[in-house]
Amino acid sequence: MPGLRRIVLDVLKTHEPKLTDLAVKLCALDYVDGVNITVYEIDKSTENIKITIEGMDLQYEPIKDIIESMNGVIHSIDEVAAGKRIIEEVRTPQDRVKY
Amino acid sequence: MPGLRRIVLDVLKTHEPKLTDLAVKLCALDYVDGVNITVYEIDKSTENIKITIEGMDLQYEPIKDIIESMNGVIHSIDEVAAGKRIIEEVRTPQDRVKY
Amino acid sequence: MPGLRRIVLDVLKTHEPKLTDLAVKLCALDYVDGVNITVYEIDKSTENIKITIEGMDLQYEPIKDIIESMNGVIHSIDEVAAGKRIIEEVRTPQDRVKY
Amino acid sequence: MPGLRRIVLDVLKTHEPKLTDLAVKLCALDYVDGVNITVYEIDKSTENIKITIEGMDLQYEPIKDIIESMNGVIHSIDEVAAGKRIIEEVRTPQDRVKY
Amino acid sequence: MPGLRRIVLDVLKTHEPKLTDLAVKLCALDYVDGVNITVYEIDKSTENIKITIEGMDLQYEPIKDIIESMNGVIHSIDEVAAGKRIIEEVRTPQDRVKY
Amino acid sequence: MPGLRRIVLDVLKTHEPKLTDLAVKLCALDYVDGVNITVYEIDKSTENIKITIEGMDLQYEPIKDIIESMNGVIHSIDEVAAGKRIIEEVRTPQDRVKY
Amino acid sequence: MPGLRRIVLDVLKTHEPKLTDLAVKLCALDYVDGVNITVYEIDKSTENIKITIEGMDLQYEPIKDIIESMNGVIHSIDEVAAGKRIIEEVRTPQDRVKY
Incomplete structure (x- = not known):
């Protein structure tokens, strides 16, 4: 059973560690094929990001x-x-109508 | 006869169990090829979701x-x-004109 | 002669029977390859739907x-x-200009 | 010389005969590969339609x-x-600028 | 040298001769692969058209x-x-910014 | 090293020489694969154009x-x-947010 | 491990050196497959640019x-x-809702 293939997360984080480190860390999970992170709001000490992860199971x-x-x-x-x-x-x- | 191939459902649910569990559960049905769930409204205790299911029959x-x-x-x-x-x-x- | 290949219909129906049953029924016609039904207005007792049918002749x-x-x-x-x-x-x- | 390959026509017609009959009739011309007809305005006795015809010569x-x-x-x-x-x-x- | 491959022209013309004749005439040039003509304004005696021509040299x-x-x-x-x-x-x- | 592959330029020019001549001239450079020129503003004696050039190095x-x-x-x-x-x-x- | 594949940067720079030089310089890094730079704001002495870099690790x-x-x-x-x-x-x- 291939299970979960994609998950999109709304995340609040501090500026450090950097997005580049977070993305690489998530890809180290062997069932992850790829990770995309975009920033949609930046504050003085935090940032709101969207994380899209795809893989198998x-x-x-x-x-x-x-x-x-x-x-x-x-x-x-x-x-x-x-x-x-x-x-x-x-x-x-x-x-x-709904959205 | 291949029958029903796609169905899009407007569903109201409590926050628990999580979307990830619901998606994996629906995929356990052997005629389901894939499931996509998006959230379009979140309340204190409930969420409105759209479920797209594709498969054979x-x-x-x-x-x-x-x-x-x-x-x-x-x-x-x-x-x-x-x-x-x-x-x-x-x-x-x-x-x-109509919509 | 391959004749009619697609037809898009604006239909008013009662809530019962369900869309799933209507779609499967239309596919039982042997010249129908596929049927798509979307809902664009829901009333207490009726719904306005758009039916797209593709096939040969x-x-x-x-x-x-x-x-x-x-x-x-x-x-x-x-x-x-x-x-x-x-x-x-x-x-x-x-x-x-025209629409 | 392959000549004319597509023509898009703005046509006013009475409700009868039906669009399905008009489309099939146009396809009987041997240089016609396909016909698409959409309705963009409906009146009591007439309808404005757009006819797209593709073929060779x-x-x-x-x-x-x-x-x-x-x-x-x-x-x-x-x-x-x-x-x-x-x-x-x-x-x-x-x-x-122009349109 | 393949030279000019596409040219898009803004043209004012009288209603006659018809677009169909103009398109076929332009295709008679042996370096023309295809011609598309759309109408974007119609007056009593003239029409503004856009002519897209593609070919080799x-x-x-x-x-x-x-x-x-x-x-x-x-x-x-x-x-x-x-x-x-x-x-x-x-x-x-x-x-x-500019347009 | 393949170097520069695309460059998009905002250029002001007199009406003469014509766009067709400018495009053909730029293609005579052997590292140029193709040139596209669009006009986005026309004045009495000048025109503002966008030039897109693609190639190798x-x-x-x-x-x-x-x-x-x-x-x-x-x-x-x-x-x-x-x-x-x-x-x-x-x-x-x-x-x-930014643009 | 293929590591980081794409990075999009918001950069402020002086007009010199030119974008063409910056793009070619970044491509000299052997893990870079391609670089795209667009300008989204130009001031008297500076410009705001977006740099998209793709590659392996x-x-x-x-x-x-x-x-x-x-x-x-x-x-x-x-x-x-x-x-x-x-x-x-x-x-x-x-x-x-969020953006």
Whole structure:
């Protein structure tokens, strides 16, 4: 069973350690294929980032442990994908009404 | 007959169990190829999510049972696709008038 | 002659039977390759849906019969495509003036 | 010489005969590969439609004859493409000024 | 040397001769691979059109001669591409400031 | 070393010589694969153009010399790409804040 | 371990040395596959630029050293990607709320 394939996390972290170190650290998990981190808000001492992780059979707890060990706090899980292939969110006419 | 290929569900659930667990659970159904879950509204005790499921000959009732067993309620079915291949919704000039 | 290849229908239906049943039923027609149904308005007892059907040499009357047998009424045909290959609507500068 | 490859027509027609019949009729012309018809305005007795036709060495007059024989009037030709391959309209910075 | 590969022209012309005839005429030039013509403004006696021509080693003067022989006047050249392959215009952050 | 692969220039020039001549002239440089020129502002005696040049190991000075020899002045370099493959600008959430 | 694959930097620099020189210099690092630089603000003596670098196992410090040696200051790291393949940022419904 391929399990979890993608997870998108909203994270608050201090400026140090740097994004480059966090990304490389998360990729050291052997079930991680790739990590993307973008910054969407910068404050004096903190930054809000979005972390997208893709792989095979991702495990949430070890990912969370690494983020916390690098001064990050997960605010929310914004998207997950699981299964034999990664399915994208499908936009429907209801999106325009609900969102 | 390949039957139902995609179903998009608008679901209200409690924060626990987590999205990661719900996604992996739905993928355990053998006719499911992949699941995508996005969050579009978060409240103190609940969250509104959109679940996109793709596969071959999807069965609605077992999917509904899993969602309910994990503290979710299906509000509506927003899109379905069935057949030999997955057909996307076609946007027409009438969309601008009607929606 | 490959005849009709795609038809997009604006349909009003009661909530029951479900979209999943309607989609599977339409796919039982042997010239249908795939069906997509999206919901664009929900009322207390009815819903407005858009049905996109693709296949080879689609026949309008049997499609209409199935929709009506499942408590649906066709309001309008919003798009059709016919021929050896499915041609998409081409957007032109005049669209911005006329629509 | 491959001649005319695409033609986009703005047509006013009565509701009958149906779009499905008009599309199939146009495809009976042997140089037509495919036809797409979308509705962009519906009145009590008429509808404004956009017809996109693609093929090899399309002939305007026979196309016009079929449309008129099915209660349609061509208001304008909105796009044409000709040649060995179908060239798309290129958007330029001047479009934002002129259109 | 492959020379000029694409040229986009802003042209004012009388309604006659038709776009279909102009497009076919331009394709008769042996270095022309394809022609696309869109209408962006229609007046009582004239129409403003955009002509996109692609090919190998396009020659401006013969193209201009054909357009003028069919009651057209070139207002401006809006885009050109030349070289071994057709390069598209690249959008940059400065576009949002300058245009 | 493949060096410079793309350069996007903001140039002011007189109407003569024509864009077609400038594009062909730039392609005569043997390290140039293709040139695209778009017009984004036209005045009585001058025009503002954007020149996109792609190739292998592009040299800035000879390109500048050709532009100036054809009555053009480079206002700014808006984008460059260098390396084994052409990398596109990546849009990030910070773009919405900063630009 | 392929390490860091993409880094997007927000940099303030003086007009000299030119973007073309900075891009070529960064590509001389053997783990860099390609560099893209766009300008998003120009002042009398400085310019704000966005640098996108892709490669295998990118090292932040040498990149920073080159930028500083060419009169640039890194304001922020706006995006990083690491891993076996480059993962793009995934847009979610939460983006519309948070950004």
